Amino acid sequence: MGRRENPLDALAGPVAELALELRRLRHEAGSPPYSEMARHCAYSAATLSRAAAGKQLPTLAVLLAYVEVCGGRAVEWEEHWRRVSEALTARHGDHEPPYKGLARFEYADRDLYFGRERLADDLLALVREQRVVTLFGPSGSGKSSLLRAGLVPRLRHAEGVPRPAGIRILTPGERPLATHRPLLSPVDTRAPEQASADTYLIVDQFEELFTLCHDLIERRAFVEALLAARRPDSRLRVVLGIRADFYARCLEHPGLAAAIRDASLPMTRMNPAELREAIVKPAAARRLVVERALTARLAHDVTDDGFALPLLSHALLETWRRRRGRTLTLDSYEQAGGMRGAIAQSAEGVYTRLDPSQADTARRIMLRMITPGEGDVTDTRRSTTRTELEATGKSGEANKVLETLARARLITLDATTATLAHESLISAWPRLRGWVEQDREKLRFQRWLTEAADAWEAVGRDPGVRISPVRLAQFDMFASLTDRGELTVLEADFLAAGMATHRRTIRSRRTVRATVPLLVAMTALAAAIAWKQQRLLQTHRLP
Known part of the structure; x- marks a missing residue:
């Protein structure tokens, strides 16, 4: 921009400094009237004049x-604008966003969790009345957040009732019973005041029992262990969070169907007042303001998108990052890409900044976190181990890509596991959706291969x-699975062992096929010789 030092810059503040630079640029362009400038762009003379006034960040x-x-250089000015925006953020101390993006709300986020108070109270009442409760809702309705940031705080801080002996949260995974058996028993407490208290077991993403666990015996045993909480003498209470499109699968088990009949709560849509609370109150908790025009637009867009709370939260997060001072504006929301565009814009931005090798690693990593749907069941996310993801490529590069995706809140990551932040990402990011559609059959085979190889490993290879x-x-x-390095070492070893067995079987069959004619011929020859010998004996016996 050819920036010149000005002794007033340091005292003026970042917004006033930017305005001074804009006025200088206009002066260098010949000081055209704002009315003339307005004729060459989509904004009024008054809007352009306010941009250079220095009272607020345009x-x-x-x-x-x-x-x-x-006639300025847009790239340099955009960088300057972002520096000013970041400086305002640092000045106000707003380092922690009030919105979660695609990530679910946790217990620690309860002070930012708004709009679901009525539903959380209903769930608490049902959990106290019944020992096994099911919570059904479509993807994007906020089941996980309701369980963690709505129900758990109410259980811990409820007045007039015994506090829980313990609260446990799990997701089934591929081996639900083997992995979680210790959690299926009540907490053994010696505290007198908790002698009669129940342990609460929350099973989130219960649909993993059908998408990840393919051992029917273990699946049935896990369900029976959960339903044991229905016994009057049990000190365990169970809450199941289930995606609505798995309702029919749950009814296949008679005991689970009975529990659903007796104690089931549907995730309903937020009404306009609840939706406004979910938008405005988290910002207010961080001393921020949401522009009324933005609130109205968000309410309209959510209504059009149905159950789209993760999309809403992510759009708000991106709007917060582009806010003007302490205000979240409609302009910032539109710059972020709107309800669905915000996810695609964020994900695409992260992906395109990777080098070609990292981009290919990111593709392989994200596809391993997806189980392709069949029939009426949509694609679902799949929790996987970091070991599995690291084994498909260079460990150092895989770890770097995982951390990059986690910082962008596209995935959630802990010491041992990784998963997509939300299933909404599959449908809202065109590139990822395209990968899944292009390789759907290959992905189904790969999911089978991973599970079969793990089972082979478990029984000693x-x-x-x-x-x-x-x-x-x-x-x-x-065959491209091998060509592109998309198999783990375990999967490759499993296939090699299976193919070796297959080749031995083929060779054995060929040997048998080659031996049978020879055996037939030898048997015929032996029979002929025996017949001739018998004839000779008969001849010698004749007088």
Whole structure:
């Protein structure tokens, strides 16, 4: 921009400094009247004049229009605008966003969790009345947040009733009973005041029992262990959070169907008042203001999108990052891409900043976090281990990509596991949706392969493992899995063992096929010799 030092800059503040630079740019362009400038852009003379007044930070769109009319370099001015915006953020101390983006609300976020008070109270009342409760809702309705930031605080801080002996939260995973068996028993407490208190077990994403666990015996045993809480003498209470499109699968189990009949709560849509609270109150808790026009637009967009709370939260997070001072504006929301565009814009921005090798690693990582749906069941996210993800490529690069995706809140990450921040990402990010559609059949095979290899590992890597010819044919179709390094070492070893067994079987069959004619011929020859010998004996016996 050819910036010149000015002794007043340090005292003026970042907004006034930016305004001074804008006025200088206009002067260098020949001081065109604002009315003339307005004719060459989409903004009024008054809006352009206010941008250079220095009283508040103009939106990025207005600033770039001003700069373009005056012949400035847009890239440099955009960087300058972002520095000013960041300086305002640091000055106000607003380092922690009031919105969670795609991530769920946790217990620690309860002071920012608004709009679901009525539903949380209803759930608490039902949990106190019944020992096994089911919570059904579509993807994006906020089940996980309601359980963690709505129900758990009420259980811990309820007045006039015994406090829980313990509260446990789990997701089923691939081996629900083997993994969580210790959590399926009540807490053994010796405290006299808790002698009769119950332990609360919250099973979130219960649908993983169908999408990840394919051992029917273990699946049935896990359900029976949960339903044991229905016994009058049990000190365990169970709450199941279930995606609505798995309702029919749950009814296949008679005991679970009975529990659903007796104690089930649906996730309803927020009414306009609740939605406004979810938008405005988290910002107020951080001493921020949401522009009325933005609140109205968000309410309209959520209504059009149905259950879209993660999309709403992410759009608000991106709007917060682009806010003007302490105000979240409609202009900032539109710059972020709106309800659905915000996710695509954020994800695409992260992806395009990766180098080609990292981008390919990111593709492999994210596809391993998805289980492709079939029939009426939509695609679902899949929790996976960091070990599995690191084994598909260079460990150092995989870790770096995982951390990058986690910082962008596209995935959630802990010491051992990783998962998509929300299933909304699958449908809202066109690139990811395209990957899934392009490789849907290959992904189904890969999910089977991962599970089968894990089971093979669990029983000691039997070298004689058999893989059906159909599966081997599928692997031949998807040979690119090996070519592109998309198999873990365990998966490759499992396939190698299965193919070796298959080759031995083929060789054995060929040997048998080659031996049978020889055996037939030898048997015929032996029979002929025996017949001739019998004839000779008969001849010698004749007088």
